[in-house]
Amino acid sequence: MRILLIGGGHTHVVALRHLARKPQAGLDLHLVSPDSTTSYSGLLPGHVAGHWPRNALEIPLEPLCKAAGATFHIAKATHLDPSKREAIFSDGRQFGFDHASLDIGAIAAIDAPESLKARGVPVKPLGIFADRWMEFVADVRSQTRPPHVAIVGAGTAGIELALSMKYHLDNIAAVQSVCVSLLERSDCILPGASDSLRRQLARALAKAGIVIKTSASVTDATDDTLLLNSGETVPSRFTVLASGARPYPWLAETGLETHVGFIVVDETLRSVSHPAIFACGDTAHLGFAPKPKAGVYAVRQGPVLAEQIIRLIKGEALTTYRPQLDYLKLVSLGHRRALAEKWGLTLNLPGLWSLKRHIDLKFMEN
Ligand SMILES: Cc1cc2nc3c(=O)[nH]c(=O)nc-3n(C[C@H](O)[C@H](O)[C@H](O)COP(=O)(O)OP(=O)(O)OC[C@H]3O[C@@H](n4cnc5c(N)ncnc54)[C@H](O)[C@@H]3O)c2cc1C
Structure with missing residues (x-):
């Protein structure tokens, strides 16, 4: 089964990590991304403040693909035809697939x-x-x-x-x-x-x-x-x-059902109009439980997408994704301090910056 992952967003990174740990016979997996690395947003404010270098934010995509047995294509997807099951890349290639997943973020x-x-x-x-x-x-x-x-x-x-x-x-x-x-x-x-x-x-x-x-x-x-x-x-x-955030304009030309330009998905993360297509992270609109655009949702969708791919290969029914109702927001304050907020309660304690750093570095190391 040929599956095309479009974009090296947070969800696809986590899904590839999972698939690297669970290799699947019969899976012909591809990732297309305009860059050989993708940037992790949690570490961006610390880089901007001068606490760590530029490469600290970068996740190399090629080794990740290699570990997951996926083929890496350096190009942008410029069009997707969900009925023909075909994508067009910026280098002019037409790429056929059985299923595709969109995780291209937002602009x-x-x-x-x-x-x-x-x-x-x-x-x-x-x-x-x-x-x-x-x-x-x-x-x-x-x-x-x-x-x-x-x-x-x-x-x-x-x-x-x-x-x-x-x-x-x-x-x-x-x-x-x-x-x-x-x-x-x-x-x-x-x-x-x-x-x-x-x-x-x-x-x-x-x-x-x-x-x-x-x-x-x-x-x-x-x-x-x-x-x-x-x-x-x-x-x-x-x-x-x-x-x-606003959606990439080319999504409007795919014929996929959208909500203010973002792809509407159901609880399986599949497009509600074209089930051969998954969408995740900021690219998706969770029609069944709308959520703000945040990396934490994109990251949590990674294992779910990996599981869907495994189930598709095995011919099993897909699992469902249940987004958390709220999430711990850790907001860095520039000078190695952070605030934490959840359920309307805000804390300002000395250890929170270290906690944020620990969570972010753990994500990078995984
Ligand atoms: C300053 C800042 C701080 C933030 N901090 C947090 C935080 O602490 N916690 C949190 O939860 N969220 C945070 N966010 C929000 C978070 O960045 C996004 O929700 C998250 O990046 C969404 O991830 P994604 O998987 O949708 O895609 P992204 O991580 O945006 O990645 C999309 C990828 O797709 C690629 N791409 C784009 N177009 C194409 C194409 N046509 N073909 C192929 N590839 C393509 C891009 O190059 C990119 O690599 C922050 C945002 C900003 C701006």
Whole structure:
């Protein structure tokens, strides 16, 4: 049975690890990815803060495929025809399959004026974002760009990045006038989060000296300034676009049923319209139990997808995936501290950063 995994996202990484431990006769497995590595988001804020190097985030895909007996193709999938069971790769190849799984993540939502789109750096794909940040840090060190940063979007990712960037820039000797601004369109940071998490993160942002502007949207951007709807200006030589996730546009042309562009799946992680296709991670919309886009769900779907592949080969009925109701959010604060939140309860204790690091490093080592 030929199975094509499209994208080296968190779910496919975990599924490949499982299949490496349980080799299956009769499985002709393939992974297609535009890069030979994939980036793990849990370690991104620590890298941005300067705690670990770029390669600490990277998961090499080729050795993983080798261990799982899979063939690795370095290309992007550009189209999928679920009825013909065929994918088209960026190098022009047509690739037939019995089943395919989509785990290509999402891209940063850029609901912004053209001038901001042209100058902003989307937080996804993570690898490209990490590279652009390191270029900026090098320019700040050589004093060719001033340390002025603005983050558009005060969700968890935007807040973690603001705190990590401020910490890193503050620690560059000889650099003065560091300015990090966090811009949020709603009237509060972290809309939709618990009050306790919002309060504690607001305190951390204020302590770090980060400028917060709420009810703020960018109306224009130049090379060094953002203009806000209020008429105020914010200095920025590195503007981060962190205002949410949107689907890759080419998914809309596949004919798969979607919800705001994400593939709707059932409890088996199969497309509700085309059962030959699985979708997972941020690419999927869990029609039966909608969840926010978070890596923890993508990771937990990995063993389920591996199990489905094994059952398909054996001709057995598929298992069902039950997403957890809530998950432990560990938010790093830049300076080797973290907050934890679950069920609306927020903790700020010294050991939480080590706990986060332990969980993230364990994921990388597995
Ligand atoms: C700063 C930041 C911090 C975060 N921290 C956390 C956290 O602490 N906890 C948490 O749960 N979540 C966190 N998230 C969210 C998390 O990053 C995502 O939910 C997670 O990455 C989703 O994983 P995924 O499997 O959907 O795909 P991804 O990990 O996004 O990977 C998708 C892969 O598919 C590849 N791809 C894309 N297009 C194609 C194509 N056409 N063909 C082939 N391959 C393709 C990409 O190159 C990439 O390698 C964070 C996000 C950000 C931005």
